[in-house]
Amino acid sequence: xxxxSWAERVAxxxxxxxxxxxxxxxxxxxxxxxxxxxxxxxxxNGSMAKIxxxxxxxxxxxxxxxxxxxxxxxxxxxxxxxxxxxxMALKNSLDKAGINLVYVNKPVKYTDDEWFTExxxxxxxxxxxxxxxxxxxxxxxxxxxxxxxxxxxxHMNVREMxxxxxxxxxxxxxxxxxxxxxxxxxxxxGYSIDTSIYDESNFEMITRESCWLGExxxxxxxxxxxxxxxxxxxxxxxxxxxxxxxxxxxxxxxEDFIDETIYDLNANxxxxxxxxxxxxxxxxxxxxxAYGKVLLVGDSYDQTTEPFLSLGISxxxxxxxxxxxxxxxxxxxxxxxxxxxVILCYAQFMIGAHDDExxxxxxxxxxxx
Amino acid sequence: MSFTSIxxxxxxxxxxxxxxxxxxxxxxEIALVVLSLIFYAIAAREFLILFVISIIVxxxxxxxxxxxxxxxxxxxxxxxxxxxxxxxxxxxFKYFDCRISxxxxxxxxxxxxxxxxxxxxxxxxxxxxxxxxxxFFLCFFAQIQSGPLSRYENxxxxxxxxxxxxxxxxxxxxxxxxxxxxxxxxxxxxxxxxNIVNEVFSTANADISFRLVWLGSICFSLQLFxxxxxxSDMAIGLTRMFGYECPENFEYPFMTQSVSEFWRKWxxxxxxxxxxxxxxxxxxxxVNKRRVLLNLFVVWLLxxxxxxxxxxxIAWGIGYFVVIAFExxxxxxxxxxxxxxxxxxxxxxxxxxxxxxxIFRSQSITQAIGYIKSMLMYSSNSLADARxxxxxxxxxxxxxAAIIFCFPIVPFIEKRIVKxxxxxxVWQTVHMICLGAGFLWAISFVVxxxxxxxxxxxx
Numbered sequence: 001x002x003x004x005s006w007a008e009r010v011a012x013x014x015x016x017x018x019x020x021x022x023x024x025x026x027x028x029x030x031x032x033x034x035x036x037x038x039x040x041x042x043x044x045n046g047s048m049a050k051i052x053x054x055x056x057x058x059x060x061x062x063x064x065x066x067x068x069x070x071x072x073x074x075x076x077x078x079x080x081x082x083x084x085x086x087x088m089a090l091k092n093s094l095d096k097a098g099i100n101l102v103y104v105n106k107p108v109k110y111t112d113d114e115w116f117t118e119x120x121x122x123x124x125x126x127x128x129x130x131x132x133x134x135x136x137x138x139x140x141x142x143x144x145x146x147x148x149x150x151x152x153x154x155h156m157n158v159r160e161m162x163x164x165x166x167x168x169x170x171x172x173x174x175x176x177x178x179x180x181x182x183x184x185x186x187x188x189x190g191y192s193i194d195t196s197i198y199d200e201s202n203f204e205m206i207t208r209e210s211c212w213l214g215e216x217x218x219x220x221x222x223x224x225x226x227x228x229x230x231x232x233x234x235x236x237x238x239x240x241x242x243x244x245x246x247x248x249x250x251x252x253x254x255e256d257f258i259d260e261t262i263y264d265l266n267a268n269x270x271x272x273x274x275x276x277x278x279x280x281x282x283x284x285x286x287x288x289x290a291y292g293k294v295l296l297v298g299d300s301y302d303q304t305t306e307p308f309l310s311l312g313i314s315x316x317x318x319x320x321x322x323x324x325x326x327x328x329x330x331x332x333x334x335x336x337x338x339x340x341x342v343i344l345c346y347a348q349f350m351i352g353a354h355d356d357e358x359x360x361x362x363x364x365x366x367x368x369x
Numbered sequence: 370m371s372f373t374s375i376x377x378x379x380x381x382x383x384x385x386x387x388x389x390x391x392x393x394x395x396x397x398e399i400a401l402v403v404l405s406l407i408f409y410a411i412a413a414r415e416f417l418i419l420f421v422i423s424i425i426v427x428x429x430x431x432x433x434x435x436x437x438x439x440x441x442x443x444x445x446x447x448x449x450x451x452x453x454x455x456x457x458x459x460x461x462f463k464y465f466d467c468r469i470s471x472x473x474x475x476x477x478x479x480x481x482x483x484x485x486x487x488x489x490x491x492x493x494x495x496x497x498x499x500x501x502x503x504x505f506f507l508c509f510f511a512q513i514q515s516g517p518l519s520r521y522e523n524x525x526x527x528x529x530x531x532x533x534x535x536x537x538x539x540x541x542x543x544x545x546x547x548x549x550x551x552x553x554x555x556x557x558x559x560x561x562x563x564n565i566v567n568e569v570f571s572t573a574n575a576d577i578s579f580r581l582v583w584l585g586s587i588c589f590s591l592q593l594f595x596x597x598x599x600x601s602d603m604a605i606g607l608t609r610m611f612g613y614e615c616p617e618n619f620e621y622p623f624m625t626q627s628v629s630e631f632w633r634k635w636x637x638x639x640x641x642x643x644x645x646x647x648x649x650x651x652x653x654x655x656v657n658k659r660r661v662l663l664n665l666f667v668v669w670l671l672x673x674x675x676x677x678x679x680x681x682x683i684a685w686g687i688g689y690f691v692v693i694a695f696e697x698x699x700x701x702x703x704x705x706x707x708x709x710x711x712x713x714x715x716x717x718x719x720x721x722x723x724x725x726x727x728i729f730r731s732q733s734i735t736q737a738i739g740y741i742k743s744m745l746m747y748s749s750n751s752l753a754d755a756r757x758x759x760x761x762x763x764x765x766x767x768x769x770a771a772i773i774f775c776f777p778i779v780p781f782i783e784k785r786i787v788k789x790x791x792x793x794x795v796w797q798t799v800h801m802i803c804l805g806a807g808f809l810w811a812i813s814f815v816v817x818x819x820x821x822x823x824x825x826x827x828x
Binding site for chain 1 (some may be wrong): 375376378379380382383384386387538539541542543544545546549561564567752755756757758759760762763764766794797798800801804805809810812813814816817818
């Protein structure tokens with residue numbers, strides 16, 4: 001046996017103390033093991049990745065980080081055939097029943113695939129896939145609102161529309177999108193919504209700075225990407241709603257779309273619920289509006305879109321296809337409930353999800369069985 | 370349960386150390402057997418019963434062989450029965466049952482069991498009165514997953530040599546140091562480089578470039594070394610923490626002048642096993658040249674097949690046979706008098722080993738040929754080159770660290786300063802602080818979910 005230095009002996013004592021201490025602190029009273037100081041370790045990992053400027057280190061978790069701490073993802077190429085075929089099948093079915101169909105394409109955190117390739121040396125097809133599908137649908141007479149075009153028209157910066165640490169767009173973007181969709185409904189679906197109701201001046205905005213960490217940020221750590229700001233948006237005017245509940249209807253106001261208990265500034269940013277989900281999609285009847293019955297077939301971006309859109313529509317309902325059971329029949333649901341308009345409102349990374357059977361979003365485009 | 374998992378580090382290990390240290394000395398091996406079976410049950414519950422049966426079969430065979438010294442025929446029968454049982458089990462699970470990856474340590478267990486039976490048969494070892502020691506030798510959790518392939522005669526408790534408490538603590542301290550060093554090698558280098566390797570080797574041949582394939586192959590050579598050497602350090606460290614000796618498995622293998630020398634420094638215990646239980650019983654080098662070639666061919670073919678029954682592993686084994694046979698017959702590179710020729714041969718050796726690792730890593734011989742073709746013929750692909758630059762920028766410091774620590778930098782520095790007491794003390798302190806910080810950083814990688822299984826756990 002070689003000579004052992006005093007430093008090695010000290011290290012051995014520290015090691016045994018450390019693993020013993022962590023062992024004692026990590027076992028909970030319910031006999032589950034939950035590593036003590038786990039989040040600090042995640043922060044150490046993120047800090048080191050940041051110091052070493054490892055923008056692609058978390059790519060195996062599907063995330064790349066720009067130099068200014070904006071988390072983005074790459075998306076694989078897809079033929080769009082399945083999505084095209086399903087949208088067309090639904091359109092044909094709705095046309096027969098005289099129901100409007102609108103397809104809304106919601107952007108991801110960048111609108112130029114080449115920018116991504118230049119930054120990270122790897123290809124992404126999120127925008128190319130969306131462009132291809134929108135072209136195919138438009139050519140077949142589907143009314144398409146591609147919000148990327150609206151972003152260009154309004155000279156907006158797409159990066160300011162999203163949280164840095166989350167894949168969702170901000171509440172302001174949800175409000176902006178609601179206005180774009182309302183304008184589309186006016187132009188193509190016989191609606192006459194007063195779209196000025198969506199102007200920001202009609203809303204109270206409460207901004208909390210550096211207050212929450214998005215779902216992506218939790219994986220790469222607060223230490224790496226920092227915290228995001230959050231803006232709670234509520235109409236200044238009084239609103240009157242009826243919300244569908246399990247027991248019937250419940251009277252309320254726009255504020256009932258928001259779960260303000262989530263805005264806990266003292267909560268642990270890793271454990272607290274996502275602030276994006278403080279806005280809820282709800283089946284509702286806006287008693288201040290006389291016209292319109294819309295079904296929004298969407299995704300989690302619409303946590304913020306649907307409440308704002310409902311300000312200009314009498315009745316709104318929503319479906320998230322990844323959350324329904326196998327027996328659910330979308331066509332039957334639409335016909336049984338007499339909707340006048342169906343909005344397919346998808347973030348563009350949903351396109352191609354059907355290529356992967358293990359994807360949580362595998363069924364998002366399965367409209368007609 | 371991997372040595373780099375949180376449940377092992379902060380769950381199993383403290384319990385095992387506590388049990389080992391509070392229990393009476395004569396009960397320690399029993400405690401380690403129980404702990405090893407618990408470890409195995411957590412890691413591979415569905416194979417626990419088969420594992421226990423295998424241990425019992427081998428220990429019964431070994432003990433009978435030992436106690437019936439004069440009945441040569443029966444001894445021989447028991448030896449062959451034991452070997453056939455072990456090889457049959459390994460062959461079935463390795464080549465006919467896809468659950469091999471779940472049957473933790475079956476390959477290494479088989480080799481240890483055969484060495485135990487052969488050593489007892491050859492009367493190279495004296496069994497003590499307790500079969501518990503035999504069971505412990507076969508199932509000790511620190512070595513069951515991927516070795517090192519220690520021998521029965523070497524599996525001695527340190528306290529039987531030196532009983533002083535201070536020496537025991539020194540053994541524990543040395544073991545701790547080795548464990549932490551191995552943990553850092555595995556998590557901070559091997560697992561990080563795995564990101565590059567996995568990406569490059571899963572990219573279609575049409576989408577890769579000359580630069581990218583070279584980056585992938587070099588990173589794989591480094592990854593495999595740090596993965597397995599890291600594992601071996603942890604296994605050696607754990608064995609010493611529990612008061613036993615364990616043979617070394619790596620000795621800076623890239624510091625080599627020839628392919629033969631590389632294999633004397635890489636996976637040392639496997640090479641020694643093939644030498645002692647295949648090569649030498651077949652006559653070794655003390656036969657005519659043709660027979661030596663045949664012996665070498667059998668050893669390297671079996672080494673290839675042991676790693677996997679696919680064509681790429683067989684090609685990998687035969688590749689080593691060709692070069693090692695050349696070195697043995699021709700006497701090169703030892704015959705070279707010229708330093709330049711020696712240097713050229715040394716570079717050629719490293720390149721050959723790198724190509725061999727490409728064959729080893731590939732999913733098929735077709736992929737290996739395609740990959741090596743891309744390494745030999747320059748091709749440019751702007752996207753692949755951009756990706757290569759990005760990976761180098763992102764992982765450059767890890768690649769650099771891996772290259773540096775492939776060579777005996779630390780022993781070199783220590784040798785130079787060991788007599789300068791103050792400088793040496795400062796060095797030791799800084800060394801330990803860096804290692805401690807590295808250990809915390811490594812834990813952060815594991816907690817963040819960037820942890821891969823040990824590569825040799827699949828063999």
